[in-house]
Structures are given as structure tokens and as C-alpha cells.
Amino acid sequence: MKTNTSIALVTGASSGIGQATAQRLAKAGYKVYGTSRRGAQEGQRSFQMLSLDVTSDESVEAAVSQLIRLEGRIDLLVNNAGFGVAPGGAEESSIEQARAIFETNFFGLIRVTRAVVPHMRRQGNGRILNIGSVLGFLPMPYGALYAATKHAVEGYSESLDHELRTRGIRVSVIEPAYTKTQFDANFMAPDSKLDEYREDRALLDKVLKEVMATADDPTVVADVVLKAASAVHPKLRYTAGKLAGRLRLLRRFAPAALVDDGVRKSLGLGSRHNADTHKLQQTSEKTS
Numbered sequence: 001m002k003t004n005t006s007i008a009l010v011t012g013a014s015s016g017i018g019q020a021t022a023q024r025l026a027k028a029g030y031k032v033y034g035t036s037r038r039g040a041q042e043g044q045r046s047f048q049m050l051s052l053d054v055t056s057d058e059s060v061e062a063a064v065s066q067l068i069r070l071e072g073r074i075d076l077l078v079n080n081a082g083f084g085v086a087p088g089g090a091e092e093s094s095i096e097q098a099r100a101i102f103e104t105n106f107f108g109l110i111r112v113t114r115a116v117v118p119h120m121r122r123q124g125n126g127r128i129l130n131i132g133s134v135l136g137f138l139p140m141p142y143g144a145l146y147a148a149t150k151h152a153v154e155g156y157s158e159s160l161d162h163e164l165r166t167r168g169i170r171v172s173v174i175e176p177a178y179t180k181t182q183f184d185a186n187f188m189a190p191d192s193k194l195d196e197y198r199e200d201r202a203l204l205d206k207v208l209k210e211v212m213a214t215a216d217d218p219t220v221v222a223d224v225v226l227k228a229a230s231a232v233h234p235k236l237r238y239t240a241g242k243l244a245g246r247l248r249l250l251r252r253f254a255p256a257a258l259v260d261d262g263v264r265k266s267l268g269l270g271s272r273h274n275a276d277t278h279k280l281q282q283t284s285e286k287t288s
Contacts, residue, residue: 005031007071008229009064011054011112012036012081013047016181017131020218021078021225022047028226030076033067054081054108064115073123076229077116079109080131082149087204088190089197090144097191098145105149110156117164125168129228130157131221132173134239134247140263142197142204154237161236172228173237177244178215200269207267216241 008025012018013034022034023046032047052063067074082105085093109130120126135143136150154173161171193201224240239245250259264270 005029006075007067007073008032008076008078009067009074009112009116010034010047010078010080011052011108013049014038017176017179017218017221018078018080020222021080024219024222024226025076025078025229028230030229031071035063035081052112054111055103057111060111060115064112064119068119074116074119075123075126077112077120077126077128078131078225078229079112079128081108081112082131084146084187085143086187086189086201087142087208088201089142089194092190092192092194092197093145094192097188101145101188102149102152105146106152106156109153113160117169120164120169121167123168126170127229127234128157128160128164128169128171129225130171130173131225132157132175134175134177134244136173136175138247138251138259138263140267141269142200158236170234171236172234174221174224174228174240175237175244175248176216176221176224176240177247178211179221179241180212180215180217203268216243 006029008022008030010018010022010025010032011034013022013032014036018034022032026032026046033050034045034047035050035052037053038051050063050066051059053059064074083101085097085101113128116126116128120128130153132153133146133150135147136154139147139151157171157173164171190201221240224238228234228238237248239248250262254262
């Protein structure tokens with residue numbers, strides 16, 4: 001069956017940003033198919049749900065093929081599925097854990113994109129929106145793996161947009177800051193914890209809980225997704241929320257040392273100057 005209504009596919013739509021995005025697109029007139037590993041669930045929704053595990057080639061191909069059989073086309077893909085690692089030192093996550101987060105946050109995005117792009121090419125048009133993060137351009141300490149996946153999303157998206165724009169397909173990245181979702185409840189704890197980082201982990205946990213209490217609602221991100229999806233001349237990057245916009249400006253125009261100190265201060269970790277002073281004191285003690 002073919003339809004004149006624009007068809008959207010939103011991954012990770014069972015809750016949070018994905019659910020808010022699917023609802024916003026449906027309200028705007030899109031026929032929306034959301035996905036989750038569990039597929040259709042109880043409860044009234046303004047969109048249909050498909051079963052899709054972004055870490056499985058077979059699952060991705062099956063879901064996209066099902067959608068094409070139902071609708072004949074895909075006009076908009078929103079790659080949202082992902083998870084995070086709870087605050088911890090970079091060395092506190094094993095290689096296996098690093099692979100796991102990349103498997104979902106980055107390779108999962110690639111799987112779905114590769115399954116959808118051939119259909120968009122045949123249509124001669126389409127739009128792909130990848131949910132990134134401010135951590136994709138401004139990494140925070142004790143979040144190295146998550147920041148690395150979002151940096152990968154930024155690079156992949158920009159390169160892909162160059163490749164596909166002459167075929168009628170545009171790619172954009174949506175960059176939210178802190179957002180009120182169940183995302184933090186599903187954090188994967190570091191699997192190789194070291195006592196060296198115990199105090200910093202506890203501090204970051206406390207700070208992030210306080211920050212999340214005043215974080216943006218997922219609808220803020222959903223509104224930006226709709227804006228990017230419907231833009232006649234889409235931009236490569238869209239920040240979502242006031243904080244994200246300020247951080248993007250700071251990253252672009254402020255001196256690196258000032259941004260570095262600001263990031264550490266906002267997390268209660270002390271400034272670069274204090275860290276350098278502590279290092280000099282240690283060196284002095286060793287040589288005295």
C-alpha cells in the first residue's frame with residue numbers, strides 16, 4: 001500500500017525523547033512508526049509500534065521491510081535509540097562494555113540508516129535526523145564513552161549529509177543538553193570500578209541528580225526534531241533547549257581554557273588552575 005502521507009520511523013520510541021518525538025510528529029500529520037526491542041505495548045498511542053533491536057542486523061532489516069510493505073516508503077528517519085554509562089572514569093569500563101555502548105549508540109544508528117537509505121534513494125528524497133548530544137561537541141569528565149559515541153554520531157552525520165544531499169536526502173544532528181527522561185535510570189554502571197574514582201563518582205551522581213531536577217522536558221527536543229524535519233533548507237546541527245544553545249556558542253567562541261574551567265566548575269570538580277597547582281605541589285613534595 002502506498003500513501004501520500006509522510007511516513008516517519010522513530011527508534012527508541014517507548015519512552016523519553018523518542019516517545020515525545022513520535023507523538024509530536026503524529027500531531028503534525030506524519031504517520032509515525034515507533035520502535036522498541038519489545039515492540040507494541042499496552043496503552044493508547046498516536047503512533048504504531050514495531051519491534052526493532054538496533055544491535056541486530058536481522059531485526060533491523062525485518063522492521064524496515066515490514067514498514068515498506070505497509071507504506072511503500074519512508075520519508076523521515078529519527079535515530080534516537082541509545083543508552084548511557086553512569087559517571088565513572090574512562091578506565092573503569094572494560095573493552096566489552098565500550099563495545100556494548102558503541103553497538104547501540106553508534107553501530108545501531110548505522111544499521112538502521114543503512115537499511116533505510118536505499119529506499120530514500122529510490123524515492124529521490126528523505127530526511128535523517130540523528131539524536132546526538134551537547135557531549136558530542138563538549139565532552140564532560142567521567143563520561144568518556146558516551147561522549148565518544150556522540151562525537152562519532154556527529155562525524156558520521158556530517159559526512160553522510162555530504163554524500164546524500166545530491167540525491168534529495170538531508171541529514172541533521174539534534175543536540176540536546178540535560179533532558180528529563182528515564183535515560184539516567186537505565187544507565188549501565190561501570191563494570192571495572194576502581195576505588196581511585198569512588199569519591200568523584202559519588203560527587204558526579206549527586207550533581208547530575210540535582211541538574212536533572214531542572215532539566216528540559218523531552219517535548220523541547222521533539223519540537224526541534226519537527227523543526228528540522230520540516231525545514232526547507234535544513235541545517236546540519238540543531239541545538240535543543242537554551243542550555244544547549246549557550247554551550248554551543250561557548251564552545252565556538254570562548255577561549256578553550258575558560259570553557260575547560262567552566263565545565264569542571266559546573267560539576268564541582270575544581271578548576272584547571274587548581275589541578276595544575278595540586279600537580280606542582282606533588283612534584284615539589286617528591287623532589288624535596
